[in-house]
Structure formats: C-alpha cells, structure tokens
Amino acid sequence: MTKAQRVNLDLAKRTLAAEGNTIAALAGRIGDEFAEAARVIYDCRGQIVLTGIGKAGIIAQKLSATMASTGTHSIFLHPVEALHGDLGRVRRGDVVVALSHSGASEEIVRLLDHVKGRGAKLIALTGDAASPLGRYADITVCYGPVDEACPLGLAPTVSTSCMLAVGDALALTVMQMREFTPEDYAAFHPGGSLGRTLLLKVADAMTFRQGERLGVVADALTLGEALAEAEKVDRRSGAMLLIDDRGRLSGILTDADLRRVLLKHRGQDVLAKPVRDFMTHNPKRIAGDALASKALAIMNQYRIDELPVVDGDDRPVGIIDVQDLLGIKTLNHVPD
Template sequence: MTTHFKDAALRAIAIERDAIDALNERIDDHFIKACEVIMACQGRVVVTGMGKSGHIGKKIAATLASTGTPSFYVHPGEASHGDLGMITGQDVVLAISNSGSTSEVLTILPLIKRMGAPLISMTGNPDSVLAREAAANLDVSVAQEACPLGLAPTSSTTATLVMGDALAVALLDDRGFSAEDFAFSHPGGSLGRRLLLRVSDIMHSGDRIPKVAEDTTLNNALLEISLKGLGMTTVVNRAGNMVGIFTDGDLRRTLDHPLDIHATPIQEVMTRNGKTIFEDQLAAEALKLMDELKINALPVINRDGELTGAINMHDLLKAGVI
C-alpha cells in the first residue's frame, strides 16, 4: 500500500512537470503581445476566473501587484451583479478559463469590450470563444491532468499558475523593479524590514547615547554603561567628537591588568578608532557588520562624522531585522 501511495504521487509530479515543460514553446508572440498590452496599461490588471481558475487568478493578481503591476481579482459572477463597476476602460482584463467557454466569464465579455478595456486570456483551448476575443491568448493547455480520473484540475491549474508567474516576472524585469520596490509592497514582512529600515529608525539618540568624556574615570564609565544598557559607551573629547569606545569586551581585557578603576581615565583603556556605522545605512548592514566583527553594539555617526546615536544587537532583534 505504501508503494502505491508513492507511485501515485510520483506519477502526478511527472505529469505536472511535463505540463510545465510544455510551456517553453508557448512563450511566443502572444506572450510578448500580452506583456506589451499590460505595459501600456494606464490602470490596473483585473484578473477574473471561475472555480479553480479563480483561485489561481487570485494568486496571479497578488503576484502581479507585489511585483510592480497594480492588479486585483474580480469574481466573474459578482461582476455581473455590480462588481463590473470596479473595471474601467483604462484597465486590462486577464480572463482565465481552461475551457475558454466558462459562461460567467463569457457573459461579461461584451461589457468589457464596450468599455474599451483590452482583454488577455489564459485558456487551455486556443480555438475557444474567449481566446478568439482576446488581444493575446496565453496557451496553458495540458496533455493530461494529474488526476487519474482526468477530472480534478491539477496539471492545468499548475500550468496556469506558472504562466502567470512567467508573466509577472517578465513585467517585473521590464519595469526595472528592484528589491527595495518589492520591500515597499511588503513593509510588514521580514524582507521589508531588512530592506527599508534604517539605522536612524531604531538607534538610541540624544540623552540615550552612552557617552563619557575622555578624562572620565573607569568606574564612572562603567556606571554609564550600566545606566544606558547597551553594553558599551562612546568616549568623546571636549569638542564632542568621538575618540574611542569602551565595551564589555574591553572591560574583560582591562581587568586582566592591575589598575585602579577609580583613578584610571577611560582614555587609557578605551579602543581608539572603533567601528561605527552611518545613520542612513540599512539596519541590516549594521547586523552584518556586528556579525562579521563579533560585536554587539555600534556607535552611529552622520556623514559629517558627528556622533548621533548608538545601536546594539537587541535593538535589531526587537525591530525584527534578525
């Protein structure tokens, strides 16, 4: 019985793999035309489809929208009962139907034509009514469904989804859509935070910056480290310019030598020319630098070299950068 499960699964995967491979020959003039129509669109791409095609259509619409092509899904049945008002002549309609003759989709075709919205179809039947009415038809026909009964949409929905991804990626590439553009569409995700969050957004600034004068005694510098809670303090001269840094690691190394913490000035034990990061750099860059240097905190400066803040690993963790 176990072998039967495995054989059935492998057969399904093989059939769907063949369906995807067959799409290579379908990236043709119709595909190029579809891309050109969408790139010329002044509105949005409105995706529609019934049943499983509708589910796939929702995913395609979401992928288009998150990769630089404004898009949304409209249920064709609801379109006939008011939602057609969501479509304008400035939009492009992407209609999905494996048979190319889905009644709910065909019902709204004359109205789409009347408003002047270009139509692109994805069908498994290039000779269907839907395909013939479209400015470009993307052929997603398959030799067979992975379902052994040949009934449940399996290979056909996979091929349609892959064709939709190919369309979205081709458009993304032509638009010059960048990783930062993608992040703006996903500000709540970890990728968005890594690509959008700047050091200045999460750093400690003003009175929250751990800072002591260079003639401060070691014991008072330790009080500043404890008070500010960043595991380090910056050291500044009389002009307020940073001249060094003293960290928990520096403390461990200092205690290996006999000295009077009440009399030793911090400038004698601090690390000079310590690593810093610019306030306008990505928080993800701060994380990378800390990982490379095996440190837990960084002073933050502006492009004029002035001390403006401090950041540590906990800040990055709290912000969701890690």
C-alpha cells in the same frame, strides 16, 4: 481499512513531481507574448482586472491580491457577476487578464465582447492558444497542454499550478519594472506581524541610546580614559562610539576589539595610548528613521553585531545591536 483508504504516498509524490516538473519546463517556453503582457500591465494607467471561473477564478483572486500588494492596482471581477452589472467596474484604459485552462469556459467566452466593448485590453492566460479566449485576446500567454495529476484526470491540479506560477511571474516581473522597494512593500502591509516587522524603524528598535545605556566618548582620549568614560553608563552596550571634535561619529570600539588589543599588546601600557589607534575608523552607520530590516541586512552583509545610529549631521544618537533585531526579516539587498 480498505486498500483505497490507505494513504498513498506514491500518488502524493507523483502529484508533486507532475506539478513541479511542468512548472520547471515553463521557464524555457515563456517568451515574447509574456514580455508583451508584462509591458502592457506595466504601462496600464487604469486597473488590472483579473477574472476566471471555478478553480481558475480562485487563482485569479490570488493573483489580483499579489499584484495589488506589489504596486499594481488590481481588482478581481467574477465573470457571472460581470454580466449582471459588475461590468461597470471595467473602464477604458483598463487591462483584463482572463484565466481559463480550456479557453472555452462559457462564462468567460460570454464576457469577451463586452470587455472589448468597454475599451479594455484583454490578456489571456490559458492552456490553449487556439481556443476562443486565446484567439480573441489581444495578447495570449499560453502554457500549453498539461496532464492533470488527478488519478481520474479531471480535477484541475497541474493546470491551476501553471496558471498560478505564470501569474506570479507576471506580477513579480512588473514589480521589478516598477522598481518596487521593500519600503513600498512595507507601506502596503501595515497589519499583523509582517507589517510590524517591515515598518519597524531603527530608532524604535534600538535598546542603547546616547545618554542612557551607550558610551559616546571623544576620540582624542587615551584608551584608558575612554574606557573610564564609557563605564560611567550603567549597563552599557558591547561597544563604545567615538566622536571627533565636532561631535561627529569617527569610530567604534567593541568589547571584542578591546580583547584583541589586550591580547596583542600583552605586557604593554596600551591604556596610555590614544583610543583612535585601536578603534575601527569610519564604521558603517544608519539613520534612526531607516527600517530596522535594513539595519539587519547591513549587519549580515558586513558580519557585524553592532551598528551606530546617527542623526542628519552624522552625530551618534544610539547603537542598534543584533539582539534588538531578533525576529526581523532581513532585506534581500542593502539599499544605497
């Protein structure tokens, strides 16, 4: 094995550092042009057309896919194919986002007049604001000159990472402007494991249902009576739900709650006391048609393992346990 054939971890580390440090520096440089580009994309009533050639074209395809999956109607247009008929995909009212590090790629430059002639706005994502693309665009988002990590200084590395990072920032900024929700995201991802976990409803995930494996008892009973009623259900959950005289959820009593009660009142006849003295009043709850990921987010936020499931009249229909949600991706927030 020659010296050149040995794995050069130092080069790998320098490559990661070069790309990471350059991207980190961009956070302090984006400003008015970026904000204007985000506003134009958000306001667009047509489609967002991403275009680029070579490695920039691959980044453009990825950004188009990201936009499409986060609420922005987007397509990728190959610049060479555009000059041979596919330009017909661009319509008045569209926004074309052209990616080119040099801003002088022949295929992109040849496309510019035709894009404007179609009545579309042009946003440039480039490393050179003074390039033909940078000067001609309606809005130019420039990340500036970079030193490629390639030992030869030739292969696009840092430049393409900058394009990808700025493009992702644009896509996610517009996504937030649209108030795009996890439910919206789930609707665009129906296939595969991601889609299944995002679309899974509480009613489909919960193991314990009223009348099957869940004790639902009146809160007017004594603790002893309530336990006896709950035990009539085979293989019950680790909690019982309490209801008022109109059948609405009024409380929850978990096995852990019961152990604490018995330890605290050791030697006392607690079984003769009203169960409502020991239950958690007005517990957190969720509707059966809510996303299971929302249930997990509530459990995580309030540090609970069981969450009552209710119908539209606040009557319990089941309980979802944290064990029902293994493998579910939690939301980053708890919707109101």
